[in-house]
Amino acid sequence: MSESAAAARKAFGIRLRDMRKDARLTGRELAEATGMHPTKVSRIEHARQNPSEDDIRAWCIACGVARQIPEFIAVHREVGQMWVEHRQALRQGQRNLQAAGTPLYERTKRLCAYEAIVVPGILQTPSYVRELLTINAMLYGLPTDEIEAAVQARLSRQHLVTAGTGNRYSFVVESAVFGYVYGNAQVMCEQLDFLLTVTRLPNVALGIIPSGPARKVWGGECFYIFDDAMVRSDMWSGAFRASRPDEIAFFVKVFNLLREQAVYGHAARELIEAAKIRLQSGETF
Structure with missing residues (x-):
């Protein structure tokens, strides 16, 4: 993966992490609210695993910012297209x-x-x-x-x-x-x-x-x-x-x-x- 594509994935993970923290949720609490395994939450935030669009929807809803779902999915698609x-x-x-x-x-x-x-x-x-x-x-x-x-x-x-x-x-x-x-x-x-x-x-x-x-x-x-x-x-x-x-x-x-x-x-x-x-x-x- 190119440095730019890797950096974009890392930045996206940080945005999801910041969203969780703004909602005052721990990683385990977010996992419980979304049905994800806590390890998956950590891997997504550290750009070691690519979230699905359903993961992003669940993440935004759990953090109380469902209105941001379209924005985050659009960014996710952009990041995904950076490397083919x-x-x-x-x-x-x-x-x-x-x-x-x-x-x-x-x-x-x-x-x-x-x-x-x-x-x-x-x-x-x-x-x-x-x-x-x-x-x-x-x-x-x-x-x-x-x-x-x-x-x-x-x-x-x-x-x-x-x-x-x-x-x-x-x-x-x-x-x-x-x-x-x-x-x-x-x-x-x-x-x-x-x-x-x-x-x-x-x-x-x-x-x-x-x-x-x-x-x-x-x-x-x-x-x-x-x-x-x-x-x-x-x-x-x-x-x-x-x-x-x-x-x-x-x-x-x-x-x-x-x-x-x-x-x-x-x-x-x-x-x-x-x-x-x-x-x-x-x-x-």
Whole structure:
């Protein structure tokens, strides 16, 4: 679990504990009033056990604040959505998982994305996507017979960038991304050619952080900000998601710092062209 998700669970447990104390109830008294075991009350308050929504309702009623039930359930759902395990999400299959994300992209008017290891998903070419989803299948033990359908599901949202629909896109990519070869040099060169095209789209700002200059902020896990309304960050075992204003504000701050280190336009195209030359010559990065 990410530090932010863990902190949110801990904070929620503290709020429940404070509610109990404000009601002048001991843990044992609350347990008796709700039908919970005293150990469960303690585990919930210390964020070692996740309460159910029925637990929260009973907790609020026992503390005499039934009017706060909707608020606490809403917060509980928000905390629960902050961390989604990949293995759980992938049970629905890679094709369904890719398709499920398309409506979010369709309703997003401004997307900001940072990537340090791969090209941003909505900018990936068919062969590049295919290689990444093949790795996913191997890594998480998924069937390979649906990879092609998953590729098409991801590509179905790319027109939002290329068709000039009015949506705005701001991407920041580490130059090291070009040194991670997925498939072979041909796959990578096709991907780089597409990025060259993207740099000239009027609704897209594609920034590349070159290696060498002193950093203002370190590189880290990727993240996507959707309309300043939700942030998503993918990691090895799961995905962090949040819609709390303070969480989003933090990621916006990080994105702006990263963006200040990036180069755009002609300078970005020079970095992409140089990466192509190295790939075609077999030179290592």
